[in-house]
Each structure stands twice: as structure tokens, then as C-alpha cells.
Amino acid sequence: MEWRGEGLLLGLRRHGEGAAIIEVLTPDLGRHAGVVRGGAGRRLAPVLQPGAQLALVWRARLSEHIGTFTVELLRPRIAEALGDRVALQGLGAVCALLLRALPERAPEPGLYAATCALLDALGAPDWPEDYVRWEVDLLGTLGQGLDLGSCAITGATEGLTHVSPRTGRAVRGDAAGGWAERLLPLPGWIAAGGAAGPAGALEAGFALTGHFLGRALASLGGDAALPEARARLVAAALRARG
């Protein structure tokens, strides 16, 4: 068995003395693991950093084997992130979340392209907003998509201010009535694009996607707690926003 393609490095752990097991996100095979011989060594360690875009060749005797990767660096991203606290925590959050949430070997070409675009923009002033929108897309990939286009009660497409924590559907403020305090706030910037503005509006966006991501992780049969790396990103982004 052999395939060639490219992938984003999500994580790595040592395997024996010199090898490493890496997990990558590929467009055609989704999250995929494999052994890299010498992956923990001096030559490959700078290459095998989270977020790196790699040219990959995977070989194994049978498709269900973990197999071995040979890797070549296409685009490093760690250097761009090291000097910027939000970018660094963002890179960690993206990788940790994908490692937790994605099933192995399920093709996700759309998610791959969206993740590459998100990481290419690391360090941009509105990057936390882009990240929240990426999480909305990720929820769709996980089968927990939000319906933020129209009101679940009236069908209206304007004045959407809340989201049902149960169904993930948007609700107009005046239609929510007495239920409003049980609903999650829907910050307008998520659908409208652009910057969130004050830290409170950004925090509401993180809270919204965080609620549904927790549910999505719980539905996978594991711990509903979001990765620590995401909490660090939220803290860093809110602090940077003042």
C-alpha cells in the first residue's frame, strides 16, 4: 500500500528512541497517523512541528497498518507563531481540537482547505474571529452544524440575536420572549464577517462554539471537556483585545 499527498501536522509523540508517530490532517484521508523513522532526531525535529505543511509518502503492507511516512517540508508555520502569544495558542488550539474531534481516515477536503487558510492567516489582527468561524465550520463537519441563517420560530433572516443551546438554530430577539435568558447570545459578527469589536463580543463567540464543541466531543463517547489549548487561546485573545 502506498499513497502520496500533502498534510498538516497536528501532533507527534516519540516512538522508541529515534522514531516518532505523527498525526496529520490530509485532504483525501482526513486524520491519518504513521511512523516517521528518525522523526525524533536532530534533522527532522525542526520539520515535524505542529502546523507544518508536509509532502507525505505513506507506505504499509496492509491499509489497516499504521505504516510509515516519509516527509518533506512544504511550509513551516511554527516560526510565525513563536513570537506572538495569540498565534501560538491559536496554533495549539487548532491542532489539539482536530486531534480530539476528528475520526481517523475520514476524508475532509473542505476542512483541510479551511484549516490551511486559517493557519496561513496566523497573526492577523482579526484572527480570533476567523478562528471562531472556523469552529462553526468544524461543527458542521462533525455533524453538529449550527443553523444561523434564519429564525427557528419565525423564519426571519434579520435581527437574529440568540441560538438555541439544544438545536443550534438561530432565534430572533423578539421571538425568544421569556426564553431569551436560556438561549445563547449570537454575536452578529459571526455571520456578518469582520471584527468582533470589544472583548465581550469576541468572548460570546467563543462561548457559543465552545458549547456546541463540548457537545460534539461528548457525542464521540469521550470527555466533553474542550482541550486546555483552546482555553489558553481564549484567555490570550481576550487579554490581547483588552
Added chain:
Amino acid sequence: MAEAPADIEALIAQFARLPGLGPRSARRLVLHLLRRRSAQMMPLAEALGRVAAAARDCRTCGNVSTAELCPICADPRRDGAEICVVETVADLWAMERSGAFRGRYHVLGGTLSAFEEVTPEALRIPDLVARARAGEVGEVILALNATLEGQTTAHVIAEALADTGVHVSTLARGVPVGGELDYLDEGTIGAALKARRGV
């Protein structure tokens, strides 16, 4: 089928578990020691026994020691105003080999990892904050790896130390001494370019 008496096979099995050794090299090593029982095997066994009985973590910095304080913490000539934070004892030894640092150390025992679920509580960060609050410390130098985990840990430590009043710095990143640009990876070149300074 075992080729040697059970005790010797057990010794070979113990050696084979060490880094860099496999069953064959462990067997060669044990045979070598058996041929030099008094000259090498007994002194090795005695040294192993002594260190195994006495080895412990330094109660101040976490360095490996055979006393309550490691030689660095016990040395009055070391500058207590500077603490260099390292991930492991191997990193501490690397810093000491350079001979460039005359302060004291703090060994974290790892770094935060999103992938292996290492949390700040699992590291010795609270101990570091307590040392910084004790009064003598003026600067904490974060000598952590230039990796996602290393720098994430650096940021968490910097936040933990924020209200102690100590100056927190980190090692520079860029072209190593003797390094040729042609052989450097793109990430290192990018970091060096970002950290450029006037000549």
C-alpha cells in the same frame, strides 16, 4: 531457550531496556563485564547501588542530586538573583556545559502538552512562583525549547510570574554559531529574520 543462567539472563534483560541498547548489545555488554568482574563489574555495581540509594531531586530547583540541595543550589558563589528555567536535567547540564550562566536553575520536569494532557499543575510552576516571591530573585530566564509546547509553557510561566515583579526573559532564537544559512530549515531562518538587530 536461555543461553545463560537465569540471573545473568535477567541482567541482560535489564540492560536491554536501557536507551541505545537492544538484546544483542546488552548481551555483549554483560559478557564484557563478566570478563572484568573485579575491575569493572564490581565498581559499577557499587556505584549503581550508591547512586540508587542517594539520588533525589534537589528540594529547591528539581535538579538531580545526592543531597537535599544540588551542588549548584548549595554553591554560595552562584548568583541567586537569576533563575534559569529549563525543561529537564539534560537541558540544565547543556546550559552548564556552555559555562555562560552563573545563576541558579529551576527544572520544570516537562512542558505543557496539548497532546499528552500535561497541565500546569503537573509541572513545578507553583514552586517557581514561590521562589520568585521569596525576594532574592531579580530575573527569570526561560530557556525552553523553541517548540509549540516549550513556548506555550513559557507564556504560562510568564503569566504566573506577572505579579511577582521579577523581570522575565527568554533565550534568543536564530542562526546557531557555525550555522550556514543554506543548511538551516525555513522556520529557523524566519525566526532569525524576525529577531534581527542592528549591527
